[in-house]
Amino acid sequence: MxxxxxxxxxxxxxxxxxxxxxxxxxxxxxxxxxxxxxATPVRSFEALVAMVGDGTLPAALLDTGLLFLVGLAAAIVGGVGYGLALSRSRMLRGSTGWLVFALQSVPIVALAPLILAAFGFGFGAKTLVVFLSAVFPILINTAEGAKHAPKTLLEVARVHRSGEWPLWRDVLVPHTLPYAMSGIRQGIAMAFVGTFIAEFFLQATGIGGLLLSASARFDSATVLGLTVLVSVIAALLMGLGRRLEKAFAPWREGSTE
Amino acid sequence: MSLHDRRKASTLTSPERGGAAVTIDGVTMRFGDRVVASDIRVEVAPGEIVSVVGPSGCGKTTLLRAVAGLLTPSEGSVRVDGEIVDGTPDGVGMVFQHFGLFPWKTVEANVAYPLRLRGLQKEEIAARTRELIEMVGLSGFEKSYPHQLSGGMQQRTGLARALAVRPRVLLMDEPFGALDAQTAEVLRFELLRMWEERPITMLFVTHSIDEAVLFGDRVVVLKGRPGRVHEVIDVALPHPRDRAVARSEAFAALRERVWSLVMSPDAGQAG
Amino acid sequence: MTTLTMKAPVRGDVTGKIVAVLVLLAVWQIAGSTFLPDYLPTPFGVLTELVPTLTSSAFLTAFGETVGAVLLGLVLGCVPGTAAGLLIGRVTWLRQISTPYISGLYAMPMLAIVPMATIWFGYNNVTRVIVIALSAFLPCAVSTADGARSLPANLGDVARVLNVPRGRFVLDFVLPSALPFAVAGVHIAVGRALVGAAAVEFLANIDGLGTFILTNARSFAQNQAFVGVAVLALLGVLARAGTERLIRRVAPWQQTHQD
CATH class of the missing domain: 1.20.5 (Single alpha-helices involved in coiled-coils or other helix-helix interfaces)
Known part of the structure; x- marks a missing residue:
């Protein structure tokens, strides 16, 4: 191509x-x-412009963006950290590895009412939803990557009498990084989903809140405009994720597919 | 070519003239119930090249890993200069069949890796790395990643990295086995020339009978399952080993002899 | 140095697993009954409510509603999705024209489409089935299109050298290479369909497992709600295990390629 x-x-x-x-x-x-x-595209566009004019759309974008970023950051830290730990500790892996795979299949949407009942609808609870949505792909990809560190390279390190810390620096971290990045790429998409779960089912704020209230008013122009906006943002995020994934593996051949 | 630059080549390997003595003393390698190599005894004198050949599955690579300290013998011991090997000893270089290069490091960084592990000064690392890269003929490719290089160039990088530690012993694990015939041929003679400049001890595991005879002062033939030392052949070919030697009748005769030893039917040998 | 193989000996791990489960349950129980908010389910609570909940008529009705809608939505989404994927994969201009739509919709959380869908189709089962179908359509189309394009170049050459007619080419070359991708699409679709179903049920208040969870959580019957969550999770696991086996059945020559 x-x-x-x-x-x-x-x-x-x-x-x-x-x-x-x-x-x-x-x-x-x-x-x-x-x-x-x-609504026609013209009317949808006008609705969006009006919301930019009265400041609701920028404020909502900021709200949504903050929630997304904080949740995603927590998921990256937790997912990469625990994924690496899983790969190096037999004990952790044997005891909690399968739990991770079990928890991964719990649909976070379904957990939302429970989280709402238990933790309320503050920023913390909403962040928890985003975190839970995004953490598993990151964790699992990181653990898988670290687990498959090439045997020859581990041998090379041993032949050169490498200590544990240089082993991480020279072999484990660079080998795992692209796997973690593709986990983060998936995590970005999942965090976006999680953001909407939080905004729909915990507290109607941000873009999700605007969508809900417009939908309740049967304001199809606003809903349609926002929906298209969301899909554009989602596509951009996905593109960004792919860029990130590529950027962190310059040693790979042109196509990473 | 820089290979002929005696001054440079000698600075690379000067401290340990002649290399170390390697003693493989009654080594048996076992994985669970499976015995891979049984009671192997080989003495390698300082500066000597010993080739190890044998059919696949005779345990030659396993044996080499034991010498490298990557595997621990189930019985017997390996000694380098009298010291028992337990983990790779200092001053042992190894060249891997599939190169074993870090895909995320450039040629330069791959070669510099052992030097960085030793905590040398930055300037010293840079100078030595430049020397090594020049010696294996990779000048101009310092910033390339392995995937951008041909197999031959990747193995040149692997060789430079193995030489970076100024090894007393060089362990070769079928170093040219993954290369096409022509590239392998070129690299063989280059490596031989480097060795003639500064001879060090070398244990050379290979599939290729030609290669075993060409490199070896002696050829150890392993056979059977588990592999045992079937025969040790002295290779009385002149040095330097160059193309003329490889064309000689003496070479052909030795090759025939090793060939028939490797190929002769043998009790307990599957396929 | 530890070796990095995951195929650890099984026997030693079983104790580890049991210990981990016990520790987890204990921590959960103690934390739940001491310092965590009261409205979280606890292991004992879930255990005592498990059988009564699973046999209650409210649960069974909800279960039937959701599973029925998901199955219907999957069929309505996956069949046209797979067909569309084949077309998109093989016909260049169709692919080019549909790319912005497919990638925009595929990236988008299906959740965000629910407000629009409720305006168009109302707060009823139609909306639920349509959202499920759309959630299923996209992964099927994207994955199958990948598969239809993934025909190895040298196989294409083989077909040309053998002078294979166009119809046979599709039957013998394109379909087999696309088949595992199509099943992989269904594999993703199942998970998304369950999530889509729960989301619509929440937002539109339609009978089903989602509303079952919601009403129980709202009336502080968090243990019953948790049983609902677990059943949804289990459905997802079972369905995915099923499609994974199916991939191995229909394409034994291929490793499961999944993200």
């Missing part, structure tokens, strides 16, 4: 843009036919 030149890539982008434009036109026409259920 890469070799096929900039011409075909340009064409691909053009076709994708044309597809988007077609979609927008279809949306506009449909919206004009049924203005109650389906």
């Amino acid at each position: 890469k070799r096929s030149g900039s011409d075909s890539r340009l064409r691909a982008v053009a076709i994708a843009l044309a597809g988007l434009l077609l979609g927008l036109i279809a949306w506009q026409i449909a919206g004009q036919r049924d203005p109650v259920l389906l």
Whole structure:
């Protein structure tokens, strides 16, 4: 694909843009036919602009962003830390490794009412939801990566009489980093989901809160505009995650797939 | 080529002239119930090259790992200069079949790795690394990552790293086994030339009978399951071992002899 | 130095596991009954409520509602999703035209679509099935498209050298190589479908496991609520184990490629 030149890539982008434009036109026409259920793109855009004007949208974005970032940061610290610990300690692995895999399959959405009942709807409780959503992919990827540290390289380290700390510096950490990064990439997506769980089911704040209240008012223009905005942010986050993943492994061949 | 620069080559290996003596004394290697090598006895004199050949599964790589201190013998012992090996001794270099390079380190950083572990000064590391890279003919590729290099260049890096510790003993684990025939040939003669500049003790495990005869002062033939020392052949070929030696009739005769020893049917030998 | 192999001997680990479970349960019980908030479930509470909850008619109705909706949604999502994936994977312009939509929707939390869906379809089972179907459609389409594109280049050459007709090419080359990817798509879809179901039930207040958990948690019957959570988790685990076995069955030549 890469070799096929900039011409075909340009064409691909053009076709994708044309597809988007077609979609927008279809949306506009449909919206004009049924203005109650389906707001037109123009009206949705106007709704977003109005919310920027009165400051609600920036404030909500800030709210959501803060929750997302704090929860994600906690998940990265916890996930990478415990993942590394799991890989080096037989005892921890044998005793809690399977628990991690069991907990991982608990749907966090379903836990939300319990968390609400137990911890309320403060920032801490909401952060907990984001943390729980994002921590498992990070933890599991890190542990898997560290576990598969190549045997030859461990031997190289031993032949050179490496101590434990240089072994981490030269072998374990650089080997595990890309795995942790792909865990973090998945964690970013999950943290975003977790942010909405928190905002929908604990306390209606941020973008989630705006979506809920607009939906309750049957304000389809606002809901549609926000939904598209959310999907754009999600796609950007995913792209950012992939960038991060690549950036931390310059020694890998061009395509990491 | 810098290989001929005597002054530089000699600074690399000067302190331990001639290398160490290696004694493999009645070594038996066992994994659970499976005995891989049984009662192996080999003496390697300082500066001598001993090749170890044998069919796959005869335990030659396992034996080499025991000498490197990566595995502990179930019975018997390995001594380097009289000291029992328990963990890799200082001054042992090892070259791995699949290079064993750190994929996240550049050529430079890979070569510098043993020096950094020893806590040398930055300037000294840089100078020695430059020397080593020049010696193996990789100047200009210092900043390349292993995946950007050909197999031959990767093994040159592996060789430079093994030489960085100014080894008394060089352990070769089928070092050219993963390379294409032509590249392997070129590297063989380069390594031989380096050795002639400053001979050190070398234990050379290989699949290739040609390689065993070309390098070895003696060739140890391992056979059977578990592997035992089947025969030790003196290789009375002249030094330096170059292309002319490899074309000689004496070489061909020795190769024939080792070949028939390795290939002859043997009780207890599967496939 | 410890070796880094995870295949640790089993016998020694069993004690470790038992100890870990006991410690966890003890800490949970003690913390729950002493300093943690009162509204958290405790092991004893869950244990005593387990059988009564599982046999209560409220639970059984909720369970039937959710499982029925998830199954229906999965069928409505996975079948067209897989078909769309095949098309997207093999037809270049279709792929290019759909990329912005698919990647935008795929990245987006399906949760965020629920407010829109409730406006369009109302607070009822239709919304639930549609959200589940959409949650299932996207991973199926994305994964199958990957599979349809993943045909090794030299196999394509083989087909050309053998002069394989187009129909046979799809049957003998494209489908087998896409099949494990399609199952992998279903594998992801199942998890997302369960989450989607619970989310819609919460937001739209439709009968099901989600509302069962919600009403119990609200009336401080946190142990019953926890049983509901555990059942949802178990459903996810079972379904995923099932699809994993299916992958191995339909594609024994391939390792499970999962994230």
